[in-house]
Amino acid sequence: MAKSQSAPTLEDVAKAAGVSTATVSRCLNDPNRVIEATRKRVMAAVDQLGYTPNFAARAMAAKRSLTIGAVIPTMNNAIFARALQAFQDQLAQAGYMLLVGSSAYDPVAEREQIRNLVARGVDGILLVGFEREPETYDYLKRHGVPTVAAWTYSEDGPVPSVGFDNHLAMQSLTEAVLSYGHQRIGFIAGKTEGNDRAKGRVDGVIAALAAAGIPRDQLILREADYDISAGAIHFREMMDAPHPPTVILCGNDVIAAGAMRQASRMGLSVPGDVSITGFDDMELAQIITPALTTVYVPHDEMGQRAARTLLQQIEGAEDVASVKLATKIVFRASLAKPTSVP
Amino acid sequence: MAKSQSAPTLEDVAKAAGVSTATVSRCLNDPNRVIEATRKRVMAAVDQLGYTPNFAARAMAAKRSLTIGAVIPTMNNAIFARALQAFQDQLAQAGYMLLVGSSAYDPVAEREQIRNLVARGVDGILLVGFEREPETYDYLKRHGVPTVAAWTYSEDGPVPSVGFDNHLAMQSLTEAVLSYGHQRIGFIAGKTEGNDRAKGRVDGVIAALAAAGIPRDQLILREADYDISAGAIHFREMMDAPHPPTVILCGNDVIAAGAMRQASRMGLSVPGDVSITGFDDMELAQIITPALTTVYVPHDEMGQRAARTLLQQIEGAEDVASVKLATKIVFRASLAKPTSVP
């Protein structure tokens, strides 16, 4: 089938309506700069011809693309995907579309993606976390691309942020865990390299232990990829060691789910033999058995607020404030007092 | 902070290298049309200036955007997100980026998004399922935008597809369930309106029952939104009715998870009191207790193949073939023989 004659352009509409292209353009972008009679005529022509503006041309002439970019580690688990959905919904309302890239937790890939997005002329960018080369922030600033960092929070980061205090959240959870009487603690953290969020969580645990006067070497710490099987593997290794912990904290719910699965495979009861906690409060946290004690994170709100923060910047606001979201500990069955005498 | 002088353009590079813009352009897009000495000089200028091409301009001049669009129902659960990730990875390798829209299962929103993507000049579009107005397909064809439908399969759909046979998959699962001896079947389907995949699954169940000579009114059929609580609610209503089913099939794993949670809240044992099955084999299927019998769907492969199918079309291949993916039933603990005598 032959591709039809190319789509109608602004000029076609102008001709059909008997006005200049400038008028048509104004009708579309700033309707009340044009008198009603004319506007009607133009609009009639528009939908009679089935005209749709060409965004590339518009982007080029107007120097804005009505497109926002986002680079996230992965969409494989619901955790980023969910906030991204909320982010996207909010943008769509403002007429923006979302261009996504994923980095697979690789800083180099992330940098590439960012450059790519900038080359595509996105009007703003959503990033996850703060930790990346200063050059990247320079680059972004140099190109005048508004940026917001999510899943993290700081008053004085290189760009505005919308997120929560990873350190504090994990510290609180750890304190809660300690208050149950646990002394030997395992923590299966996410990979911390280039990941300030994971680092924050580790530091939170350490701070809580320190505050409780528990010697640092009581903490069994390991880093895992963010997936089920990694959780399972590390859980097994920790539990197989000479003095297994009475509770294993996990860097997120997915790792915790892996740990849980492994516990059941090893015939260990949770929380009878060992307690387990997660982070994120994804849906699965309430579905697995026993239900998971974890840290609730307002994913949807984070996505929405991030969008608004970005939009504000795009609209030219100076000194856009970062948004600090509250997390809270959700106590469920997977955490209990240790039974074995230490 | 003042936005710096605008980014270097092709012309700047040309000037710096002492060649014409045409040569620079060729260096970038078709390097071996340019002699090595020149190429080196140009490349040096390129990274000395930190030049990055402007995609809008390129899109406009070359009439391709190196951008692919996708409209999916939602990224809230991992099911679409996961395949989307695979789709995206594959595209990235070919230099494309992904522009995403989500429809929230609303046909009108979907149509809007599609038009939007076309206006943005995407080189191809990924859609979920076949069912939508014929005008949409006309529109796409008229604009010459290659399209592929995923999560569904047909030899002779309006566009090539990459997916599996929903009807057959669910029919097989139902047959398996029947072979366990179940007679009173409940099916919590997904909403079927405008959703050929959900419809296919319903038809599959019905076909299997018919083949087994089980009267149609033995089937307790309901449609639910695709979320946990909907699964829970419908599960409760079915089980509270006078003659509760001995097995409840669910339109997907998320609904099944909801059913499972509700079962435990009602003190019903699975599969002792009632069996439950899902569809998709998401990660959570193996994590919940009891593990869920479900239909495995190769999400990653679907995403990858969809990308390749689309790319083929973009490269001008005629008559691109649809890809039929195999599903298979994964038997886990949630399905067993009925214990109560019918």
Place this chain on the structure above:
DNA sequence: CGCCCAAATGTAAGCGCTTGCATTTGGTGA
């Protein structure tokens, strides 16, 4: 009944790139 001014509209210059065609270059064979 003109004049003046603001509102409405038109004119046309780009935005940064690709590409068909024209021109130049350099090597080859006679």
Place this chain on the structure above:
DNA sequence: TCACCAAATGCAAGCGCTTACATTTGGGCG
């Protein structure tokens, strides 16, 4: 050595839109 040809490069015309600036229009007012 020179004509000839392919390869390398340059020229310049757009691609479809926005927008600063110029021009026209039409009403209110003196």
